[in-house]
Amino acid sequence: MTSIMQSETQPQLTDASTALGVAIINSKAPFSSNAGKDALDVALLFGSFEQKVSLFFQGDGVYQLIANQDGSLLAIKDYLKTFSAFEFYDIEDVYVCQQSLIERQLSKTFHIDNVQVLTNKAFAVALSKHKHVLRF
Amino acid sequence: MAVVLTFEGSIVATDKQGYLLDHTLWHKELALVMAKQDDFELSDAHWEVINFVRQFYLTYNTSPAIRALTKAMKAEFGEAKASSRYLYKLFPEGPAKQATKYAGLPKPARCI
Numbered sequence A: 001m002t003s004i005m006q007s008e009t010q011p012q013l014t015d016a017s018t019a020l021g022v023a024i025i026n027s028k029a030p031f032s033s034n035a036g037k038d039a040l041d042v043a044l045l046f047g048s049f050e051q052k053v054s055l056f057f058q059g060d061g062v063y064q065l066i067a068n069q070d071g072s073l074l075a076i077k078d079y080l081k082t083f084s085a086f087e088f089y090d091i092e093d094v095y096v097c098q099q100s101l102i103e104r105q106l107s108k109t110f111h112i113d114n115v116q117v118l119t120n121k122a123f124a125v126a127l128s129k130h131k132h133v134l135r136f
Numbered sequence B: 001m002a003v004v005l006t007f008e009g010s011i012v013a014t015d016k017q018g019y020l021l022d023h024t025l026w027h028k029e030l031a032l033v034m035a036k037q038d039d040f041e042l043s044d045a046h047w048e049v050i051n052f053v054r055q056f057y058l059t060y061n062t063s064p065a066i067r068a069l070t071k072a073m074k075a076e077f078g079e080a081k082a083s084s085r086y087l088y089k090l091f092p093e094g095p096a097k098q099a100t101k102y103a104g105l106p107k108p109a110r111c112i
Helices: A035-048 A059-065 A079-089 A098-103 A120-128 B028-037 B044-060 B066-077 B084-090 B095-102
Strands: A022-026 A053-057 A093-097 A115-118 A132-135 B005-007 B010-012
Touching: A022 A035, A022 A059, A035 A053, A035 A079, A035 B066, A053 A059, A053 A120, A059 A079, A059 A093, A059 A098, A079 B044, A079 B066, A093 A098, A093 A120, A098 A115, A098 A120, A115 A120, B005 B028, B028 B095, B044 B066, B044 B084, B044 B095, B066 B084, B066 B095, B084 B095
Parallel strands: A022 A053, A022 A132, A053 A093, A093 A115
Antiparallel strands: B005 B010
């Protein structure tokens, strides 16, 4: 999947042809901690300032992509609903670790579109293309 | 000084800047009272944005910052109404900030 990002037209100190901006790894289940919400806030912040950001889900983080969850039942703001607005923040690259799904017996049905399921190796390769990695 | 918002004789809870604490209490007449307090007149064009921002929040559970707002409006209303210039003309103090206020939503955390 390719896209024309405005950030690519801005001067970059690094090799702009390979560096892909910021990768955010989600490794925690939603609602059990603030990690997922914090990761989302950071992602939207980068998106708002036209910075390229990719999202990676692995370990218990894959639960954040599973449909039919509602944090408001726990009196927590259901931030997963915001995932559907990614297109307005130019967040187009969402990767999920296949191995993590298999270990948790989860199917590849997610509450947002355009999620790319990657093998361990492909996941690592995609991650390595980013200049910065933030883990939540 | 905290802004006190009163509607039909009762006080509606707001934060220090006049944003509603509970967005479910919002209705159109309340928006008119809020705007009047700010000496701000709401035209049909304003309402279009206010209603759009409110719908965005109800759908995505977040108030859109300006860039996301323009992108989303482009999809809905087309190019002409999707520039930050158009929105700033309507809401000189910041479209995301002002429209969310009259839409009864929390101030966007990622604000401009």
